[in-house]
Amino acid sequence: MLRELFTLWRNRGARLARCLGQDREAVSINARHRRCAAAWEPHLAATRTLILDAAQAAVGRETAVVLGSGACLDVPVAELAGLFRQVVLLDAHHPRPAGVLAARFPNVRLVTADATGMVQAARTAAKSRSPLPCPVPRPDPLAGLAPDFTASVNLASQLPIPFYRLLGRRATGTEAEAFCRGLVTAHFDWLASLPGTACLCCDTAWERVDGPKVLERLDALEGVALPAPDRTWIWSIAPRPEESLAYDRQNHVAGFLDFAAAWGAKGLD
Structure with missing residues (x-):
């Protein structure tokens, strides 16, 4: 706990990150990774492989964008830097390890942005009880950048979480x-609309399990249905005794090499 508090003190996020609680979340994620590194590695390796396979299929080699880069545990930064002229790592908060890693590559830069574009709208609605946007508009976190390759990495299921806290009683x-x-639908619509190749990696379900017995299963995407993915795997995110001696927690993960094609085909079903 003291180590986590010290890490947070050294790496407090900007106003956006503090508002969303992303700086605190980054510290918690990194601490859990230290404790569960062996259990996490198959998931992290599968994610890195998915991103690289999708990136290598991209036609252009100018710009790659990774959304939800975090500490880059699951992002093959060095490989992407070798494939593209510039690599943009976008997140609401960039932990110190991400900054250290990015500094090693002159063509890698960090961009701090709200991937949803809805933070201010949610804060206003919470304070004034004004209506929330409906439908939620597509975000534009890239501010007009036209990437050749974009990867949304373990982000989609996390987008709504801080908004429940921001909205308070509502x-x-x-x-x-x-x-x-x-928020989830708008993210998927936006990702599928981008030029170039779009790759998606995200949780689809969260489970508490005791051996083969599923004790609890929660939808991770607020009820938004995805088409059939190219790859699936299980992320052992909290094996015993990380959260409890009575159960393990695991996430079901879906990976798409060409998300625009999959999302578009879903609309034709």
Whole structure:
């Protein structure tokens, strides 16, 4: 706990990260990774492989963008830097390890941005009880950048989480639920609309398990249905005794090499 507090003190996020609690979350993620590194490695390796396979299929070699880069545990930064003229790592908060890693490559830069574009709207709605945007508009976190390759990495299921906290008492209403579901849908619509190749890696379900017995299963995407993925795997995110002696926690993960094609085909079903 003291180590985590010291890490947070050394690497407090900008206003956006503090508002979303992303700087604290980054510290917690890195601490859990230290404790569960062996259990996490198959997931991290599968994610890196998915990103590289998708990136190598991209036609252009000018710009690659990674959304949800975090500490870059699951991002093959060196390989992407060798494939593209510039690599943009986008997140609401960049932990110190990401900054140290990016500094090794002159063509890698960090961009701090709200991937949803909805933080201010949610804060205003929470304070004034004004309506939440419906439908949620597509975000534009790249500010006009036209990437040859984009990867959304373990991000989609995380987008609504801080908004439930931001919305406070309104977080339990159907309007808030529709808004948070809209955040996920808007992210998918935006990702599929980008030029170049778009890759998606995201949780689809969260489970508590005791051996083969599923004790609890939660949808990770607010009810948004995905098409059939190219790859799936299990992320052993909290093996015993990380959270409990009574169960292990695991995430179901889906990977798409060409998300635009898959998302578009879903609309034709």
